[in-house]
Amino acid sequence: MPPKKRARTNSATPRRSTRIARADLAANSRLEGSSASTGASSKPDGACTPELALRFQGDSAPPEDLVPSEHTSRTPSDDIMSAFQRLHEGILNMPLDILIEIFCLVSPRDLLALARTSKDFRSYLMSRRSAPCWRSARHTVPGLPKCPSDLSEPMYASLLFTEECSICGRVTPKEMRMYWQLRVRYCPACAPMRLAAFTRSIRNLCDKIESATTRRGAVLITVWSTYAMSMCCDIHEYKALITKWKALKKKEAKQRFAEEQMDLIDARFHFANEMATWTSREQERKRAEAQALRQRRYKQIVHLLKAEGWAEELARIKKRGHDTLSCHQYVQVDRALARKEWPSIRQSIVKAMENYRAAWRKESWLRVLAQRLDVLFGALIKNESQTGARTPEFDLQAQAADLCLMPTFRQVVYANMNTNITAESFEPLLCNIPAWKAQWYAARKHEFERLVKERNRVSTSDTDVLNLAVASFRCAREQNKPDGSYQTALLEACGRRGLPFPWVRTFEFNPNFQSDCTMIRASGFDPNTATFQQMDNCGLRFFCQICSTPAIGYQEVYTWKTAINHTRPRCDTVFGPSNDAVANKWCILDGGHAAIVRELEDAILQAQVDTLRSSKSVVYGEHGVASPEEGADYYVHLDTEKAALDGPITIYPTYAKTDRIAVKDVNAGRAFFSPSLFMES
Numbered sequence: 001m002p003p004k005k006r007a008r009t010n011s012a013t014p015r016r017s018t019r020i021a022r023a024d025l026a027a028n029s030r031l032e033g034s035s036a037s038t039g040a041s042s043k044p045d046g047a048c049t050p051e052l053a054l055r056f057q058g059d060s061a062p063p064e065d066l067v068p069s070e071h072t073s074r075t076p077s078d079d080i081m082s083a084f085q086r087l088h089e090g091i092l093n094m095p096l097d098i099l100i101e102i103f104c105l106v107s108p109r110d111l112l113a114l115a116r117t118s119k120d121f122r123s124y125l126m127s128r129r130s131a132p133c134w135r136s137a138r139h140t141v142p143g144l145p146k147c148p149s150d151l152s153e154p155m156y157a158s159l160l161f162t163e164e165c166s167i168c169g170r171v172t173p174k175e176m177r178m179y180w181q182l183r184v185r186y187c188p189a190c191a192p193m194r195l196a197a198f199t200r201s202i203r204n205l206c207d208k209i210e211s212a213t214t215r216r217g218a219v220l221i222t223v224w225s226t227y228a229m230s231m232c233c234d235i236h237e238y239k240a241l242i243t244k245w246k247a248l249k250k251k252e253a254k255q256r257f258a259e260e261q262m263d264l265i266d267a268r269f270h271f272a273n274e275m276a277t278w279t280s281r282e283q284e285r286k287r288a289e290a291q292a293l294r295q296r297r298y299k300q301i302v303h304l305l306k307a308e309g310w311a312e313e314l315a316r317i318k319k320r321g322h323d324t325l326s327c328h329q330y331v332q333v334d335r336a337l338a339r340k341e342w343p344s345i346r347q348s349i350v351k352a353m354e355n356y357r358a359a360w361r362k363e364s365w366l367r368v369l370a371q372r373l374d375v376l377f378g379a380l381i382k383n384e385s386q387t388g389a390r391t392p393e394f395d396l397q398a399q400a401a402d403l404c405l406m407p408t409f410r411q412v413v414y415a416n417m418n419t420n421i422t423a424e425s426f427e428p429l430l431c432n433i434p435a436w437k438a439q440w441y442a443a444r445k446h447e448f449e450r451l452v453k454e455r456n457r458v459s460t461s462d463t464d465v466l467n468l469a470v471a472s473f474r475c476a477r478e479q480n481k482p483d484g485s486y487q488t489a490l491l492e493a494c495g496r497r498g499l500p501f502p503w504v505r506t507f508e509f510n511p512n513f514q515s516d517c518t519m520i521r522a523s524g525f526d527p528n529t530a531t532f533q534q535m536d537n538c539g540l541r542f543f544c545q546i547c548s549t550p551a552i553g554y555q556e557v558y559t560w561k562t563a564i565n566h567t568r569p570r571c572d573t574v575f576g577p578s579n580d581a582v583a584n585k586w587c588i589l590d591g592g593h594a595a596i597v598r599e600l601e602d603a604i605l606q607a608q609v610d611t612l613r614s615s616k617s618v619v620y621g622e623h624g625v626a627s628p629e630e631g632a633d634y635y636v637h638l639d640t641e642k643a644a645l646d647g648p649i650t651i652y653p654t655y656a657k658t659d660r661i662a663v664k665d666v667n668a669g670r671a672f673f674s675p676s677l678f679m680e681s
Contacts, residue, residue, distance in 0.1 A: 104136035108157035111137050115154070126154055143281060145274040148267075151183055159183065165190055180272035181221045182234050195225050195232035202238060209245060209261070212254040217262035221269075290334040298326055300337040301349065308350075313357050328352055365417060372413050372421045376404055379426045383433065392635050396490050398440035406436050448473065448486040451509045469530045470516045472564075473507040484561070485532055491637070512564045519560050522586045535560050541594040541649075546585045553656060555677065556648035557589055557597050566648075596672055597649045603669055609636055653678035 103111060103125070111134065115125040124130055134153030138144060147156045158164065159180075163173040165187040178185045186194060196202075202220070209219045220241055225232040241261070248254045302314055302325070317323055325331060330345040380400040384390075403409060408429055415421060445466065451473065452465050465471055466486050473489045489507050510516060517527040523540050541557050544566060548555040558566060563586065589597065628634055650671035656662040657673060665671035 100133060103130070103133040105140070106137055107140050107161075108134065108137045108153075109161040112154065112157055112161065143278055145271065145278060148183065148271055155183075159185060167194065177226060179223050180275045181223060181268050182237070183268075184234075191225060194235055195223075196235045196238060198222050198231040198233055202233060205242065205245070209241075209254075209258050212251070212258040213262075215259060215262060218265045219258060219261040221265055293334045293336060294326075294332060297333060297335065297337045298331055301325070301331055301342075304342060304346075305349070305353065310353050313353055313360070316360065317356065324356055325349075325352070368417050369413065373404060375421060375423055376400075376409060376413060376426055379423045379430065380404075380433075382423075383430045390635060392637060395637060396441065396487055398437045402440055403433065403436060408432070444490060445486065448489070448507075451507070454509070467531045467533075468528075469520055469525075469532050469535045469560075470510060470513060470527050472510045472512075472516065474511055476508045515564050519563055519586060522588065523560060539594065539598065541589040541597045542586045543589055544585050545587050553653065553678075554662070554671075555651045557593070557651060558648045559601075562646070562648060593651065593674060593677060597651075600649050600669060600672065607669070651677055 103114075106114075111125055115122045125133070131153060134157070135147075138147065138153065138157070144160075147153055151159075159166075159178070163171050163176055164185070165171075165176065166184040167190040168187060170187050170189070172187055175188050176185055177191065184194070206218070206220050210217070220233050220238065222231045222233050224230075244257065245254070248257055305311075305314060314325070317325060328349060330348055377400050380403060384400075404413065409426070412421065412425055412429070448466055448471075452471050471486070472484055473486060474484075475489075519542065520527045520530045520535065522542065523530075523535065523538055525534060525538075541559065542563050543555050543557050544563075547566075556566075588594075647670070650662075650665055651674045652659070652662040652666070652671055654673050654675045655678075662671065662673075666673065
C-alpha cells in the first residue's frame with residue numbers, strides 16, 4: 001500500500017492543524033466561561049473586527065511566488081486572484097484566539113461557508129472541539145430552537161441554512177422536502193429510496209409494540225410523502241425498530257422500550273412543531289425585511305426621477321392609487337439601490353415612465369373625445385327632433401354615429417384639447433346634414449354594387465344591379481342569418497355592431513347564388529333580369545321534391561326568399577341524389593294550396609304588426625303620449641316581414657290530425673291540413 005502524501009507546509013511556521021490542536025482545549029474552556037458569564041451576544045475583549053482584519057491583510061506580505069516579475073503581463077483577473085490569495089494567507093496566519101473569537105460571532109451559515117474554504121478550517125469546524133463555536137454562532141440567530149441531541153451542530157446548521165439533500169447533496173430548492181420529524185431533507189431522487197409506504201405489516205408491528213404498555217402514543221414516525229402520495233416511514237428507522245424489538249425477550253424490557261420509543265417520537269414531533277413556528281416567524285421577518293428594502297429602493301428611485309423632471313408624473317401615479325412604477329422589474333428588488341447600479345437601470349425605468357406618460361395622455365384625450373362626442377350626439381338628436389316624425393326610410397339613412405365621422409364634424413371634434421367645444425360649435429354645420437345623409441347612402445350603395453361587380457356573375461345591361469333578385473347579401477360574421485337585399489343589409493345590426501357604433505363593412509355577396517338562379521328559373525324568370533319586386537309580386541310558393549316525399553308525412557312550403565336557405569343533408573350532399581335531381585328539386589305549389597299559404601303568411605305578418613302596435617304603453621311611458629298613432633308617434637320597421645316569415649308553412653295530411661306536433665303547428669297558424677295533397681291511407 002503506497003504511503004499517503006503529506007500536505008505541503010511552510011517550514012517557517014508550524015502546520016495550521018497542529019497549531020489548532022495545541023490550543024483548542026484552552027480556547028474552548030475560555031469560550032465556555034465567557035459564554036456563561038456574558039452571553040453569546042456580548043463582544044469579548046480582543047475580538048477581531050473588520051478593521052483589524054483589513055489591517056492584518058495590509059500588514060501581511062504575499063509569498064514570493066505570487067509577486068509578479070517585471071516582464072510578466074498581468075490582467076485585472078490576475079490582480080483579483082492575487083488579492084484573494086493574500087487574504088486567504090492572512091486569515092490562515094491569524095492568531096488562533098482571534099480566529100476562534102470570530103467563529104463565535106458569525107452565524108452558522110458563515111461557519112458552514114468557512115468550513116468549505118480549506119481543509120484546515122474543515123478539520124477543525126467539523127470536529128467535536130468546535131462545539132462551543134457552533135453553539136455561540138447558533139445563539140446569534142434569535143428564537144432558534146436548541147440543537148437536538150441526536151443531531152450534530154454542523155448537521156443542524158446544514159438543515160437550517162442550506163437547500164442540500166441529506167443523501168446526495170443535490171441542491172434543488174423547488175423540489176426539496178424537509179422532514180423535521182426525521183431530521184432529513186430529501187430530493188425527488190432520494191426520497192423513494194429512503195421512504196417506505198406505511199403498509200399493513202408495518203402497522204401490525206407498531207400495534208404490537210404499542211400493546212406492550214398501557215400508554216398511548218406512536219412508536220414510529222410517519223410522514224406524508226408527496227412523491228408516493230401516501231403516508232411513509234423511514235426505511236432505516238423501521239429496520240432498526242424491528243431489530244431492537246426482536247432482541248427483547250422479557251415483558252418489562254419490551255414495556256420500557258415501548259415507552260422510551262414513545263418519548264423519543266413525542267420529542268421529535270415537539271421539535272418539529274417548534275421548527276414550524278420558528279420557520280413561519282423567520283419567513284415573516286424576511287418578508288418584512290424584503291418589503292422594507294423594496295420601499296427604500298423605491299424611494300431612492302423616486303428621488304432620482306424627481307431630480308430628472310418626472311415629479312408631475314410621479315404625483316399623478318400616486319394620486320391614482322395604482323403605482324405602476326413599483327411593479328417594475330428593477331424596482332421590485334430586495335436590496336437598496338447602489339450608486340453604480342442606477343446608470344444600468346435608468347434607461348429601462350425612464351422608458352417605463354415615458355410609456356406611462358403616453359398612456360396618460362391618450363387616456364386624457366379619449367376622455368375629452370368622449371365628452372365632445374356626447375355634445376355632438378346631443379346636438380344631432382336635437383336637430384332630428386326638429387325635422388319632424390321619423391319614417392321607416394329613416395332606418396336606411398346615416399345615423400348619428402355615421403354623421404360624427406364626416407370630415408367637417410371630425411375637424412371640430414379633433415380640435416386641440418385646450419379648445420372648449422360646446423353645442424354652439426356644431427350649430428353652423430347642422431344645415432348640411434341632409435346632403436351628408438344622401439352622400440353616405442350613395443357611398444353605401446356603391447359598396448354593395450362593387451361587391452356584385454367583383455364577383456362578375458351578373459351579366460345585364462341594367463345599371464342598377466342592386467334591384468336584381470340575385471343581388472342579395474349576408475353578414476360575414478353571422479353565417480346562420482338569412483341573406484337579403486342591400487336595404488335589408490343596411491337595417492341589420494351587424495353593420496353597426498350595435499348602436500351607437502358607425503357603419504362597418506361586414507357583408508359578403510350572395511353565397512347562395514346558384515340556389516337563387518334555380519329558384520328564379522323555377523318561377524319562369526331570367527336570373528339576369530328578374531328583380532326583387534317581380535319575384536315578390538308573382539305570388540308563387542315552392543316545395544322541395546326530394547324532401548316532400550310521402551314517407552315523410554308532411555310538406556314544407558317556402559317563398560322564394562326562404563327557399564334559398566333551405567338545406568337538408570339528404571338534398572345537397574355528395575352522398576345524396578344526383579346533380580340533375582338537385583338542380584330540379586323545386587316545384588311550384590298549385591294555386592289553391594298557394595292561396596291558403598299566402599293567407600297564413602298574411603295572418604302571421606299581421607300578428608307581428610299587432611304585437612308591435614299593442615306595445616303603445618312603451619310609447620306612452622317613454623314619451624308621455626297618451627294615444628299614440630301609427631305614422632305620427634311610431635312606425636313599423638321595414639324588416640318586420642323578414643322577421644315574421646323566417647320559416648316555411650307546413651301542410652299535413654288529414655290523417656295526421658291525431659299527431660301532437662301537427663296539431664300544435666296548426667293551432668300556431670303555421671300549418672294546415674290538406675285532404676287532397678297526400679294519398680290517404
